[in-house]
Amino acid sequence: MIESAPGPKCPICRKPMVAAYRPFCSKRCADVDLNRWFSGAYVVPGKQEEDEDGETVPAGKDEPGA
Numbered sequence: 001m002i003e004s005a006p007g008p009k010c011p012i013c014r015k016p017m018v019a020a021y022r023p024f025c026s027k028r029c030a031d032v033d034l035n036r037w038f039s040g041a042y043v044v045p046g047k048q049e050e051d052e053d054g055e056t057v058p059a060g061k062d063e064p065g066a
């Protein structure tokens with residue numbers, strides 16, 4: 001392994017991180033990450049869980065006991 005910059009890297013473009021824009025390498029990359037939040041890229045997984053929860057509970061627990 002030969003790497004000249006073993007420090008943390010920008011999660012957007014993999015360039016060496018710049019302390020001023022931590023954890024990114026530039027303001028541009030910070031903006032890219034912010035845009036992902038606004039576009040809902042990080043919100044999708046949570047919504048599916050809600051749907052499953054409401055369907056698993058009421059199933060075979062309310063038997064009349066004929």
Ligand SMILES: [Zn+2]
Binds near residue numbers: 011012024025026029
């Ligand atoms: Zn970057």
